[in-house]
Amino acid sequence: MGMSVTISAATEDDAEHILKLQFLCYQTEAELYGDYGIEPLTQTLSDLRRELAEGHALVARLGGEVVASVRGRVDDTGTARIAKLIVHPRMQRHGLGGRLLDAIEERFAGDARAERFRLFTGHRSESNLRLYRSRGYVPVSTEQAGPRLTLVTLEKESAPSAYAASA
Template sequence: MGMSVIIASARPDEAEQILKLQYLGYQSEAELYSDWTLEPLTQSLESLQAELAEHRSLVARLGDEVVGAVRGWVDEAGVGQIGRLVVHPRMQRHGLGRRLLTALEAQLAEDGATRFELFTGHRSLGNLRLYRSLGYHETDVREVSRRLSIVTLAKPGEASLAA
């Protein structure tokens, strides 16, 4: 009998597991952009612990193992800022990123988000495909270097659609 993946709030004692997952999950992004200084790869445990305490943080658990994570918060303009969506490489392409993202959107909507925003690199085609399939559209592209442009995507919250 197999275990199912549970989406739940991150616990403070999971910070180290999340950091290791983040490091593992962002290796492919680092290779794609030939840049191993990406923030998710250089973040300290203390910085991550502070984020977990200050923001909504969800994990996907398979038994006791954290196999996915995402974080977000609602800014002063009512925009749900979403970041650091990561899924263990062996668990990718099973809808886990979609589940994490939609669960976080629901929590941020409860916190008052009327719109959601996230970003990814321009070469991260899988990420872009996922976000577009969930209703996100490109709002900005900012060149960071010759190798990297940041694509910002946004979508209205459910309350905005009903108005």
């Protein structure tokens, strides 16, 4: 590839690009579970903009094209909830998902409230489960989300802050 992929904070101008990419990326999940009514395929642009404003989002760009994204927020329990890690199908299997996951974790690690990272995926989404396990996530619960879908929630503790005071 002649260009390198760069990762940066998403802006409001990226919202429409993220939504289109999300729609493309979740087609395989919908097919896998036989459910095209899943939230990532029905989310509106205004809902996405609100989500971006309330949390953190990163995009990966190849030139000017958004080819991957991830987002999340820290809740009141100290949990950094990471969501919708998406990579354009032609860019998959090149480590971009792992780079984005590392980058959003790094972003949340700078937030003193973030004590742990949590994410979820479907029980049949083997490549997602493999990626998350390779990054130290462990399953903590499952939830039946529909007749064909069980969500697997995975979690890992946030690393102690590098700038924490020492004795």
